[in-house]
Amino acid sequence: MASMTRTFVAAPIPAARAEKLARLRASLADDLPAARWSDPAQAHVTLAFLGDVRDVELFDICREIERAVAGFEPFELSITGLGAFPAESNPRTLWVGLAGPELGRLFELQASVASAATRAGMPPRDDRFHPHITIARFQDRGDSAEAVASAIKSRRDWSAGSFKIAEVVTFASNLTPKGPIYDPLATVSLIGDRSRK
Numbered sequence: 389m390a391s392m393t394r395t396f397v398a399a400p401i402p403a404a405r406a407e408k409l410a411r412l413r414a415s416l417a418d419d420l421p422a423a424r425w426s427d428p429a430q431a432h433v434t435l436a437f438l439g440d441v442r443d444v445e446l447f448d449i450c451r452e453i454e455r456a457v458a459g460f461e462p463f464e465l466s467i468t469g470l471g472a473f474p475a476e477s478n479p480r481t482l483w484v485g486l487a488g489p490e491l492g493r494l495f496e497l498q499a500s501v502a503s504a505a506t507r508a509g510m511p512p513r514d515d516r517f518h519p520h521i522t523i524a525r526f527q528d529r530g531d532s533a534e535a536v537a538s539a540i541k542s543r544r545d546w547s548a549g550s551f552k553i554a555e556v557v558t559f560a561s562n563l564t565p566k567g568p569i570y571d572p573l574a575t576v577s578l579i580g581d582r583s584r585k
Contacts, residue, residue: 392440394561395510395573397453397501398432399494399553401521405467406431408548409484409523416524416539422532423482423524430570431521433486433494435501435556436512449508450558450574456504457556460497461580463490467521467548470540479536483520484548494519494553501556554578 401409410428417425441449465488472479486494498517505512526532555577559570 391443393443393446393573394563395438395441395446395449395558396434396561397436397438397505397556397558398434399497399556401431401433401467402551403429405548405551408467409521412484412543412546412548413523419535419539420482420524420532422526424527424567425524426522427567428523430568431523432557432559432570433519433521433553435498435517436505437514438505438510439513441510445509446558446573449505449510452504452508453501453556453558454574454576456500457497457576458579460493460500460578462552462554462578463493464488464550464552465490465494465519466550469546470543471520472536472540473518476537476540477533479526479532481522482524482526482536482539483522484546486519486521488550491519497553497556 406428409431413425413428416423438449465486467484468487469485471483471485473481473483495517502512502515526536555575557572558574560573562569562571
């Protein structure tokens with residue numbers, strides 16, 4: 389059987405903003421005891437989840453993604469507000485949102501990544517895209533719903549400030565008992581060179 393790597397493509401969150409996510413996590417921890425918290429140091433905006441990819445195909449996928457995104461210029465977004473998937477009344481995932489005048493460029497970047505992955509034979513596992521950063525997950529959603537709704541309502545104006553999306557990383561996701569560990573496979577800086585697309 390071919391060796392496989394659980395793979396996704398994302399824009400990482402800078403350390404200074406990750407520290408603010410860590411402070412948010414600390415402020416929410418007592419109110420959300422059922423949460424399984426994401427590591428703020430690994431915070432990212434997922435652009436495409438590819439699932440299990442055969443190792444022999446990883447190089448081609450990384451190369452296609454590099455070609456697709458290197459032509460984009462860096463752009464700025466703000467981290468603000470909280471929400472839950474699929475709904476506050478049935479939370480499976482707690483997230484912080486993204487906003488700003490350049491949010492449309494994130495959608496363009498995501499579409500380019502998804503197209504590149506599809507060309508390489510690994511279309512994203514989910515074609516929906518809602519810009520966010522996952523901060524926690526819940527197994528027992530029913531018991532958490534009221535607390536999650538309260539946390540979201542009380543922090544509607546919360547913000548971690550702005551940051552630049554300046555690179556796209558293809559990650560290997562290694563699942564461990566203590567949570568996933570993300571290892572970069574390839575990093576592409578957004579350099580605005582459209583001739584590389």
